Amino acid sequence: xxxxxxxxxxxxxxxxxxxxxxxxxxxxxxxxxxxxxxxxxxxxxxxxxxxxxxxxxxxxxxxxxxxxxxxxxxxxxxxxxxxxxxxxxxxxxxxxxxxxxxxxxxxxxxxxxxxxxxxxxxxxxxxxxxxxxxxxxxxxxxxxxxxxxxxxxxxxxxxxxxxxxxxxxxxxxxxxxxxxxxxxxxxxxxxxxxxxxxxxxxxxxxxxxxxxxxxxxxxxxxxxxxxxxxxx
Numbered sequence: 001x002x003x004x005x006x007x008x009x010x011x012x013x014x015x016x017x018x019x020x021x022x023x024x025x026x027x028x029x030x031x032x033x034x035x036x037x038x039x040x041x042x043x044x045x046x047x048x049x050x051x052x053x054x055x056x057x058x059x060x061x062x063x064x065x066x067x068x069x070x071x072x073x074x075x076x077x078x079x080x081x082x083x084x085x086x087x088x089x090x091x092x093x094x095x096x097x098x099x100x101x102x103x104x105x106x107x108x109x110x111x112x113x114x115x116x117x118x119x120x121x122x123x124x125x126x127x128x129x130x131x132x133x134x135x136x137x138x139x140x141x142x143x144x145x146x147x148x149x150x151x152x153x154x155x156x157x158x159x160x161x162x163x164x165x166x167x168x169x170x171x172x173x174x175x176x177x178x179x180x181x182x183x184x185x186x187x188x189x190x191x192x193x194x195x196x197x198x199x200x201x202x203x204x205x206x207x208x209x210x211x212x213x214x215x216x217x218x219x220x221x222x223x224x225x226x227x228x229x230x231x232x
Contacts, residue, residue, distance in 0.1 A: 016184065017191045017226035018217050019158075020172070021046055021149065023088060023126060027056060027069045028198035030079055031207070037082065039214040042225040045080050046126040046149075049113035050090035052076060068199040076117055084227050086124030087111045087145065094129055095136040103136055107143045123229040124148070125164075137164040146232040149195070155180065156189040158231055172196035172210060185222065191231060192223075 021044040022032065029045065036043050051058055051070055058070040071079060089095070090110040095103050107125070114122045123146045127136075130151025140148045147163040154167035170180050172194045184192045201207050217223045 015222050015224045016189060017231065018223050019191055019193045019226050019228050019231065020044070021086065021124075021126065021168075021193075021195045021228060023195070023197050024048070024092075024199075025052060025071050025076070025088075026197070026199050027071055028201065029071065032198040032201075033079055033083065035207070035211060035214070039211070039218060040225070041214055041217075042084070042227050044084040044086050044124060044228050046086045046088035046124070047076070047110075047114060048088050048090060048092045048128075049110045049117065051092060062199050062202070065202050066199065073117075080118070084124070084229065085114055085118045085120060085122060086126060086228070087114060087122050088126045089128050092128045094131045095127055096131050096133050100135055100139065104139050104143075107139055111143055111145070121229075123232075127151070132165070137162075140164055146229060155184055156187070156191065157193045158191040163232055168193045168195045170194055172213070173200060173206075177213065178216065181216075191226070193228075 020041070022029065023046045025045065025047040052073040054073060056069050056072045059067050062068045087107065087110050089106040091106065093106060111122045125140045125145040125148035127148060127150055132148070132150060137148060141164050147166050149166045149168065152167040153170050155169045157167045157169050160166045169184060169192050170177060173196060174180065177194070181192050201210060
C-alpha cells in the first residue's frame, strides 16, 4: 500500500517511487486533480503562465474528437492546490525555433510568474514539444531549475546523466504501461515515472483505465508516491 499520513512503512529506500507529471493546464485537469486526491496520489503539473487569462480560453481540437480549453488564471491556485507546479515556458514555443534571448525570457518570466501565483518554489521544467538543444537547456539550468524533462522515454529514467535532459519511463496511456512497471520493479529501479495530458482521456473507459492504474500502485506494498523535485 502506498504511504498514507501516519502510516508505519518499510524504509522508503527499499521501495519504488512513483512519479507523474501532466502538461498544459487544461480544464480536464480539474477532474484529474480530483481523481488523484481521491487516490492519495502526488503529481506535478507543468504550466504556461502566459497562456492563462481572466477567462477560460485557448480552445483547440484534439484529434478531431474533443475541444480542449485552458483554465482561467483565477482558477489555477484552487485547481492545483496540494500539487507540485513546474515551468513549461511562458507561451509554449518551440525552444530551438526562437532566439536564445526570447527563450530566456520564456523561461525566466514564466518561472517568476508561477512562483508568484502558487507561492511555491518552481524547481522543475518541461520543454515544449520536447524540443531542446545544448544552448536552450543551459538557459533552463541557469534560471534555477534542478531538472528538465524531454519527450524521450527511457528506463530507468532516474537518475539521468544530465538532469536537464530527463526522460520518463513512459506515457500514461502506453499499451504496455503495466509491463513497463513490472520490468522496472524486476530490475530494482528506484523510480517509475510517467507523464501525459489529461485531455487525452476522451472517454469514460479512458478515465476508468487510469483510475485502475492508480489503484494498482496503491495496492503494491513496494510502491510509494513521490514528488519529482525531491529526487534531485
